[in-house]
Amino acid sequence: MSDVKIYQASATAPVNIAVVKYWGKRDQKLNLPTNSSISVTLSQSDLRAHTTASCSLSYSSGDTLLLNSKPEDVTNARIQACFRELRTLRSHVESCDSSLPRISHLPLRIVSQNNFPTAAGLASSAAGFAALVFAIAKLYELPTSSTDLSRIARQGSGSACRSLFGGFVEWQMGKLDDGSDSIAVQIAPASHWSTLKALILVISGSKKDVSSTSGMQATTKTSELFNRRVETVVPANIKMMQSAIMKKDFETFAKVTMSDSNNFHATCLDTYPPIFYMNDISRATIRLVEYLNCILNRTVAAYTFDAGPNAVIYYQEEDEKLVVGHVKGILGHVDGWQGRGATVSPLINDGFDQRATELLHNGVSRVIMTGIGDGPISIVESLITDNGKPL
């Protein structure tokens, strides 16, 4: 019977880690940011959200979303905004071509899985909303560009718009009240600078104090320094970062990445009451990166921290032995090395601050070695059975 047909499509989408940070909304409902931002898309081999979108008249319980086997509340305004936008586009396509099945009004069943622990605080919502929007767009066979999809994903989770592209991505803040010009664009594909690598240190311990959304609200409302970040610091960092990426100038890339991360966390500390995302272990990571760049007498590594204690260290493939090798000298006992990162000379390790070494040794629970990667991809592997049951 055609009326119980199950339509479905599957996709994966990547995590992205900003090098010029998004912090602050000028419109809460539309997720319009107070400043532009730039990110690096990480490889989906290591970190990805996998989503199957399906719809069917046989889905009697209305729209549903299963995330890592747990039902999510789809009445959430952000999820609703994505569903509504995508349904409107499908309905338009249907109205233009009477041969197409009428599926825009059918209940949606979305099943999504991350290949990394959500609790690790690794920008999972960005990958999740990008995969959700991309999978539904494919289910609906929409002729929509990635930039148009980024506008929709942004309404789910701001930084999700950047996960619609691979490589180096700018989220242009836009100026319009309706958010139609607040979109992601690709600065350069992953292939432009494929030797850029990322080492993630997952730092255990304290749960996040303050969610990104409420943290941003508090900062925009109470920080006296925040306007300066938005008006002066970020526009300068965006320009320097665009140029550094085009020239593959790691030194400038690193400098802007580190100082923008610090600048963002400074506005968090200037919030009232103050917000702290980094802890003593995060700071030990900063000291380690500074130490490496200092003893090697050139910039081989750059740290950055999102709204949590985990560190992301960017480096270039040719320096992997130096950077990863050195970190492994301290963190050899934790999971995630994949047999890589031979320990470098203990002479180098020995010179590093003993207390910071101990903090890292005891405080990092695992590492993830990854690199720059591509945008969302359609895949065949489905998370639901042919008769629509979640696997």
Next chain:
Amino acid sequence: MSDVKIYQASATAPVNIAVVKYWGKRDQKLNLPTNSSISVTLSQSDLRAHTTASCSLSYSSGDTLLLNSKPEDVTNARIQACFRELRTLRSHVESCDSSLPRISHLPLRIVSQNNFPTAAGLASSAAGFAALVFAIAKLYELPTSSTDLSRIARQGSGSACRSLFGGFVEWQMGKLDDGSDSIAVQIAPASHWSTLKALILVISGSKKDVSSTSGMQATTKTSELFNRRVETVVPANIKMMQSAIMKKDFETFAKVTMSDSNNFHATCLDTYPPIFYMNDISRATIRLVEYLNCILNRTVAAYTFDAGPNAVIYYQEEDEKLVVGHVKGILGHVDGWQGRGATVSPLINDGFDQRATELLHNGVSRVIMTGIGDGPISIVESLITDNGKPL
């Protein structure tokens, strides 16, 4: 023999803890600040520098300074500046009154002792330079006002100028290139608000990364947010703080104290490379103060942090049981309670974050209970013998 006469005078001077912070010099040599600051002078019963200044023709080895039984280098430009200014004033007095002994050219022997560990990082240089300048002024019998002495002490250590007064003190940044208008003035004496108390948590562990002097230089040079602090944030905080002090309005006093401390540390974090003075234990103290103010539904305590991890918590005498009692519930095992601060209901303690409680329990090495106090005083007790030997 009169030519081997030992002239001497002794004084003590207090520590001061800023509630609107000094950070940044517009002139390195003269210690001229980029912004005005306000501090509270703490009681000398608990924290003081004790200095004996003496001079004699019999002192053959030139000027000397013994600080906590350790010889200091008096060729240091800052010490030299204080000596020079005071000698010039004495020499002027001598030239006006021929009956006075000619002592301005005699070698100085200064002996100084703090009644608290210098290593604790408790603004010891402020108390030290204030005591040094005050003791020499007394030795020279100078008719100089405290404000004029503050101008001299400032050249030794910027914040020392504020330790020339008791109570609530403003260091007015001034505008002139020669620093003659960069002086301390008293906003109100200690008696104006004698119920203001301070509880200091001495946080053990990591030594200071970056000295105040080099930290300030780095911040003024590299922080993009620093100008905003200097131009907008501090002038507003100075005004609010002056008014809060005059009105004894603890809520505003507390709010400005806490947000100015955070704002200062935010500019440190925005420095490149970043400077961190607070650690996880400092942050646990912030959480504790926030928790107390929240469960009691009014502002009973305010935290502030200088260029180091130690916390100073201001509160009012009438809330001592609540504030000190609560802190003692966590830190009862450390030194410094003087039998005060009965533990309050465990119900209140139980609600506070377990991880922050552990950090405080293990990371605070002692407490100092003190209050607001007076400026430098002349005392008889000398640190040298009648024949000029250090005791």
